[in-house]
Amino acid sequence: MTRPQSFSAGAPSKLILFGEHAVVYGHAAVAVPLAEPCALATAGLTQAGVPVTVALEDFKLTWSRGEEPAASELRPFARLVESLVKTGRVPDNGWALAVRSAVPIGCGLGSGAAVAAASLRAVYGLFGVSRSDADLSADVYEVERLLHGSPSGVDNTVIAHGRPVLFKKGSPPKFLPAPARALRLAVADTGWRHKTAEVVSDVAQRRREAPGLCDGIFEEIGSLAAEGARAFESGDHRRLGVLMDENQGLLVRLGVSSGSLDHLVGAARAAGALGAKLCGAGKGGCMAALAESGEHALRVARALEEEGAKRVFVARVGVAEGMACRERKD
Numbered sequence: 001m002t003r004p005q006s007f008s009a010g011a012p013s014k015l016i017l018f019g020e021h022a023v024v025y026g027h028a029a030v031a032v033p034l035a036e037p038c039a040l041a042t043a044g045l046t047q048a049g050v051p052v053t054v055a056l057e058d059f060k061l062t063w064s065r066g067e068e069p070a071a072s073e074l075r076p077f078a079r080l081v082e083s084l085v086k087t088g089r090v091p092d093n094g095w096a097l098a099v100r101s102a103v104p105i106g107c108g109l110g111s112g113a114a115v116a117a118a119s120l121r122a123v124y125g126l127f128g129v130s131r132s133d134a135d136l137s138a139d140v141y142e143v144e145r146l147l148h149g150s151p152s153g154v155d156n157t158v159i160a161h162g163r164p165v166l167f168k169k170g171s172p173p174k175f176l177p178a179p180a181r182a183l184r185l186a187v188a189d190t191g192w193r194h195k196t197a198e199v200v201s202d203v204a205q206r207r208r209e210a211p212g213l214c215d216g217i218f219e220e221i222g223s224l225a226a227e228g229a230r231a232f233e234s235g236d237h238r239r240l241g242v243l244m245d246e247n248q249g250l251l252v253r254l255g256v257s258s259g260s261l262d263h264l265v266g267a268a269r270a271a272g273a274l275g276a277k278l279c280g281a282g283k284g285g286c287m288a289a290l291a292e293s294g295e296h297a298l299r300v301a302r303a304l305e306e307e308g309a310k311r312v313f314v315a316r317v318g319v320a321e322g323m324a325c326r327e328r329k330d
Contacts, residue, residue: 017288019167227243272292
C-alpha cells in the first residue's frame with residue numbers, strides 16, 4: 001500500500017454536564033463531545049533527514065525538533081513529538097505537523113486533549129499506525145499527564161471516543177447510547193481564563209480545611225451525575241435542566257464559580273433555559289445552558305451575547321456529532 005503524502009484528522013471538544021471537581025475524588029461525571037468547536041491537524045511527509053516541524057497556525061508559531069520551543073504554546077507539541085518518536089511508531093525526521101483549533105484555551109472545553117487527539121490521529125494516519133479509540137485515549141492521557149500532572153481521565157476518554165460517557169475514575173467508562181432526543185445547548189465564554197491545576201489545588205486546600213463540607217458536596221454531585229445520565233438517555237430535558245441547576249448550586253457552594261459565570265448563568269435562565277451551569281474547573285471559562293430546541297438555543301445564545309459573553313457556541317449533542325468530528329478531513 002502506498003503511504004499517503006499527508007493525512008488530516010479532527011477531534012471534538014468536550015463539555016461536562018455533571019461532575020466537575022467531584023470526579024477528581026472518585027465520584028461520577030457525565031461528559032459529552034461537541035462537534036463544534038473542534039481541533040484539526042494535518043501531518044505530512046517532508047524530506048528524509050529534515051527535522052520534524054510543528055506549525056501552530058492559530059498562533060503563527062513554528063518549532064523544529066532539536067530546538068528549544070520559543071513560546072509556551074509550543075512546549076506541549078515538543079513533548080508530544082518526543083513521546084511519539086520514543087514509541088518507535090513514527091520516524092524521528094522527515095515529517096511535519098500543522099495544527100489549528102477553534103477550542104478556547106483554559107475554558108473548560110478540553111482544548112489540550114482535543115488538540116492532542118487530532119494531532120495523534122493525523123500522525124498515526126500518515127504512518128499507518130493502527131490504534132483503537134481506547135489506545136488513542138490512553139495516548140492522549142499520557143500527553144495530558146505530562147502537561148497537567150494527574151488529569152481525571154474525562155477529557156481524553158470522551159474526546160478520543162467521541163461519545164457521551166458516564167465516567168468514574170478507576171472504573172471502565174460507561175458510554176451512553178444516543179439520547180431519545182438530542183440536546184441543544186448554548187455554550188458561552190466569559191472571557192476570563194483560569195489554570196485548571198490552580199483551581200483544583202484551591203479546591204484541595206479547601207477540602208483539607210473543611211473535609212466534611214467538601215466531601216458532602218462531592219457526594220451530592222456524584223449522585224446528580226448518575227441521575228443526569230438516566231435523564232440524558234431518556235431524553236428528559238426538563239429533569240436534566242433541573243439537575244444542571246442543582247449542580248451549579250453545589251459548585252457555587254464549593255467556591256469555584258465567579259461573578260462573570262453567575263451573571264451568564266442568570267442571563268440564560270432569564271432567557272428561558274431549562275438549566276445552566278459552569279463547565280470545567282470554574283473561576284472563569286465557559287458555562288452552558290440547555291435549551292428546548294435549536295431555535296430556543298439561538299435565542300439563549302443571543303441573550304448571552306447581549307449580557308457580555310465574549311463568544312457563544314450553539315451545540316447539538318447526541319452521539320453522531322462527536323463521531324463525525326473525529327473523522328473530519330481537510
